[in-house]
Amino acid sequence: TRIEGAVAVVTGGASGIGRGIAEQLIAEGAEVVIADVQHDVCETAAAEIGAVALHVDVTSAKSVESLAAATLERFGRVDIVVNNAGIGPLARVADLTLADWRWMIDVNLWGVVHGVTTFLPLLRANERGGHIVNTASNAMFSINPGLGAYSATKFAVAALTETMAVELAEEGSDVHVTILTPGPVRTNIKASSRNRPAGLEGGLTDVDISHDPAYSGLRWIDPIDAGRITTRAIRGDELYAITHPELWDAVGARHDAIRAAFDRHPVVAPDAEPVADASAR
Numbered sequence: 001t002r003i004e005g006a007v008a009v010v011t012g013g014a015s016g017i018g019r020g021i022a023e024q025l026i027a028e029g030a031e032v033v034i035a036d037v038q039h040d041v042c043e044t045a046a047a048e049i050g051a052v053a054l055h056v057d058v059t060s061a062k063s064v065e066s067l068a069a070a071t072l073e074r075f076g077r078v079d080i081v082v083n084n085a086g087i088g089p090l091a092r093v094a095d096l097t098l099a100d101w102r103w104m105i106d107v108n109l110w111g112v113v114h115g116v117t118t119f120l121p122l123l124r125a126n127e128r129g130g131h132i133v134n135t136a137s138n139a140m141f142s143i144n145p146g147l148g149a150y151s152a153t154k155f156a157v158a159a160l161t162e163t164m165a166v167e168l169a170e171e172g173s174d175v176h177v178t179i180l181t182p183g184p185v186r187t188n189i190k191a192s193s194r195n196r197p198a199g200l201e202g203g204l205t206d207v208d209i210s211h212d213p214a215y216s217g218l219r220w221i222d223p224i225d226a227g228r229i230t231t232r233a234i235r236g237d238e239l240y241a242i243t244h245p246e247l248w249d250a251v252g253a254r255h256d257a258i259r260a261a262f263d264r265h266p267v268v269a270p271d272a273e274p275v276a277d278a279s280a281r
């Protein structure tokens with residue numbers, strides 16, 4: 001998908017990875033709307049990078065629809081949409097309350113769903129086609145303690161986006177999709193609770209894993225690097241934008257375990273007695 005001359009919308013664009021992607025899109029010649037729930041931060045960021053700031057709360061379908069309408073009013077079309085707004089607080093599954101689940105799913109999954117339902121029809125009707133980037137995480141590929149709720153939303157974003165890729169290809173559509181799957185990026189995700197709605201308090205807490213020995217040895221990159229990796233995937237219509245290829249070992253281990261489970265289960269005739277499986281846990 002062509003970036004030069006494109007009109008792009010980036011949610012969660014006031015900070016971190018969204019801001020980095022916006023900066024890189026602008027560097028490559030796009031006009032960019034950054035949309036965020038933190039409007040003051042968003043306006044400052046927009047002034048600094050040369051974007052347009054609009055307010056959005058991605059948990060609300062109406063709010064995302066208003067964002068689309070305001071973008072169309074201003075630029076007449078949308079070509080690239082980056083559904084990036086997200087939160088990343090941690091809690092072990094046993095400590096998650098329903099309010100925790102609601103907040104996590106509202107932002108990280110419904111936020112993307114609202115972006116897709118609102119913008120996909122606009123992109124499909126767009127003469128020059130278009131591109132949707134959904135920000136997932138390396139946590140869509142592998143499992144870490146404390147990230148159960150987070151990973152659940154990122155696996156869901158992966159499934160949604162991969163299905164879109166298949167369906168759009170089947171249709172021969174000019175709309176393409178990318179899943180951004182970042183490893184560690186220096187952002188404000190460690191302060192996600194600044195945007196936690198009142199009434200949705202629970203067990204999820206902000207953790208700065210850059211100081212956690214359990215996560216030592218990780219390579220931390222800057223948002224602009226994630227931005228460059230994202231625009232390369234947009235230009236090349238690539239489904240996956242991988243920031244940390246070195247994380248394959250953990251991802252591969254999970255896939256190997258799944259493969260092994262498939263291999264050790266014989267094909268069972270429908271009328272056969274269930275077989276006791278020593279490996280079942």
Ligand code: NAI
Pocket residue numbers: 011012013014015016017018035036037038056057058059084085086087088107135136137138181182183184185186187188189190191192195
């Ligand atoms: P960040 O906290 O710096 O930026 C997130 C932005 O989303 C903020 O500007 C925030 O105000 C906005 N936001 C939060 N709730 C919102 C809502 N309801 N409506 C609209 N905007 C909202 O964090 P970061 O790291 O830049 O996160 C961006 C995306 O990257 C998230 O989807 C996150 O899950 C993902 N990610 C981040 C990684 C990292 O290491 N920082 C690693 C993997 C994925």
